[in-house]
Amino acid sequence: MRMNLDRSLSGFMWLESDVATNSGLMGDTTQCDAKLLFGMMPEELRAVVVGLGLPKYRAAQLADALYKQRVPSLDEITTLPAELRQRLAAQGYAVGLPQIAQATLSVDGTERYLMRMADGETVETVWMPDGDGGERGDGSQAALEEEADEAIANDKEQDGYKRATICISSQVGCAVNCRFCLTARLGMRRNLTAGEIAGQVAAVLNRQRVRIGSGRGVERPSRINLVFMGMGEPFLNYDAFMRSVHLLRAMGIPESRMTVSTSGIEPAIRRFAAEPVRPKLALSLNAPNDAVRQRIMPVTRKWKIAALLDALRAIPLGKREYVTIEYVLLGGVNDQPHHAREVLALLAGMKAKVNLIVWNPGPGIDFREPAPEDVAVFHRMLIDGGIPTFTRKPRGRDIYAACGQLKRTVDGPELLVELR
Numbered sequence: 001m002r003m004n005l006d007r008s009l010s011g012f013m014w015l016e017s018d019v020a021t022n023s024g025l026m027g028d029t030t031q032c033d034a035k036l037l038f039g040m041m042p043e044e045l046r047a048v049v050v051g052l053g054l055p056k057y058r059a060a061q062l063a064d065a066l067y068k069q070r071v072p073s074l075d076e077i078t079t080l081p082a083e084l085r086q087r088l089a090a091q092g093y094a095v096g097l098p099q100i101a102q103a104t105l106s107v108d109g110t111e112r113y114l115m116r117m118a119d120g121e122t123v124e125t126v127w128m129p130d131g132d133g134g135e136r137g138d139g140s141q142a143a144l145e146e147e148a149d150e151a152i153a154n155d156k157e158q159d160g161y162k163r164a165t166i167c168i169s170s171q172v173g174c175a176v177n178c179r180f181c182l183t184a185r186l187g188m189r190r191n192l193t194a195g196e197i198a199g200q201v202a203a204v205l206n207r208q209r210v211r212i213g214s215g216r217g218v219e220r221p222s223r224i225n226l227v228f229m230g231m232g233e234p235f236l237n238y239d240a241f242m243r244s245v246h247l248l249r250a251m252g253i254p255e256s257r258m259t260v261s262t263s264g265i266e267p268a269i270r271r272f273a274a275e276p277v278r279p280k281l282a283l284s285l286n287a288p289n290d291a292v293r294q295r296i297m298p299v300t301r302k303w304k305i306a307a308l309l310d311a312l313r314a315i316p317l318g319k320r321e322y323v324t325i326e327y328v329l330l331g332g333v334n335d336q337p338h339h340a341r342e343v344l345a346l347l348a349g350m351k352a353k354v355n356l357i358v359w360n361p362g363p364g365i366d367f368r369e370p371a372p373e374d375v376a377v378f379h380r381m382l383i384d385g386g387i388p389t390f391t392r393k394p395r396g397r398d399i400y401a402a403c404g405q406l407k408r409t410v411d412g413p414e415l416l417v418e419l420r
């Protein structure tokens with residue numbers, strides 16, 4: 001894998017040529033008024049097929065090509081007769097997977113992609129071979145595997161990873177405006193559709209040539225985990241987010257391998273708690289009290305910490321399942337021992353585990369990284385207080401692919417050059 005990537009340029013390089021062949025819109029229409037098939041549910045595909053006067057089984061073939069085989073263009077759906085493909089194209093239909101416009105490789109194996117949507121808007125998606133430890137301790141399949149894997153040293157798959165995590169975006173930009181987050185600088189441009197959210201995963205899996213769910217693991221590893229932790233607030237694009245969960249399941253990824261992170265949109269958390277099919281949930285708490293939180297996350301004006309934690313308690317958890325509390329450590333702001341004591345008091349009696357995230361700097365963002373000793377003390381205090389706590393490994397920091405560093409770089413590569 002990754003044989004096309006040249007590591008000679010200080011650990012990363014731009015790639016614009018080799019990516020269009022196995023993912024994206026090449027050979028397909030790029031007009032934004034095209035009717036995009038990727039994103040349609042089975043019943044919608046049936047309506048399209050029946051509308052063309054064709055038998056229903058063609059819809060099943062189409063769904064299989066889109067979601068199981070992830071065929072990137074109509075031309076290549078060879079299970080359908082050429083005449084049918086032409087008719088679909090003539091009616092303005094296209095597959096419509098996002099196109100990987102740029103790929104950037106980190107020294108740690110992380111790849112960051114600039115994904116271009118049919119209307120030209122772009123978001124970022126990140127591939128992290130071996131994950132980032134973000135699922136640890138939540139009782140998910142990903143976490144149990146990671147813990148088991150640690151016991152088996154030096155047992156990597158041939159292509160260099162045993163499992164991978166894909167971090168996907170839910171909006172172009174974000175309206176929540178957290179002070180420490182680079183994505184916030186973009187403002188909110190638009191919601192992604194469900195097809196665009198799930199399509200990021202399809203494009204990355206195509207690029208990495210991953211086959212999911214075939215041959216009981218005889219094929220390439222199917223241990224793909226997803227985190228909705230890229231650009232945007234998934235719970236402010238709730239319907240498209242939930243719909244994408246169903247599309248992703250159709251692609252063979254169970255919801256037990258997905259984690260959605262929210263900055264804390266209380267009514268959406270309550271709605272989520274009632275969903276019959278639900279990924280794992282992570283709440284970005286990030287502060288020990290409402291006063292600090294409001295300073296760094298203005299959304300706190302609307303929903304207070306107590307209300308958010310109350311909403312979390314409404315989520316039915318499996319026996320081994322924990323809800324994840326994310327906590328970005330900002331030097332001097334929320335990383336001191338008295339803050340840790342407040343966090344312990346907030347989480348007392350909750351079935352929660354904490355993911356500490358060391359703040360990743362970004363240009364023009366006026367915070368400082370926490371001192372390593374402060375991170376260690378904070379971590380230890382939570383553990384001693386009885387809360388399972390993990391400090392997340394920063395992945396792809398050299399290429400601005402780590403948490404909160406996602407920002408479209410289509411306007412110029414200056415962010416990348418800066419870190420050489």
Ligand code: SAH
Pocket residue numbers: 180181182228229230231232233234261262263264283284286326327328357358359360361362403404405
């Ligand atoms: N909008 C959602 C999901 C995307 S952000 C949310 O906020 O939860 C994913 C995680 O990255 C959140 O926990 C957020 O607090 C964290 N984050 C944002 N900016 C960061 C930065 N610069 N360094 C480290 N973590 C950051």
Ligand code: SF4
Pocket residue numbers: 174175176177178181182183184230231232233263404
């Ligand atoms: Fe949006 Fe999450 Fe960044 Fe806050 S941390 S601005 S909610 S992406």
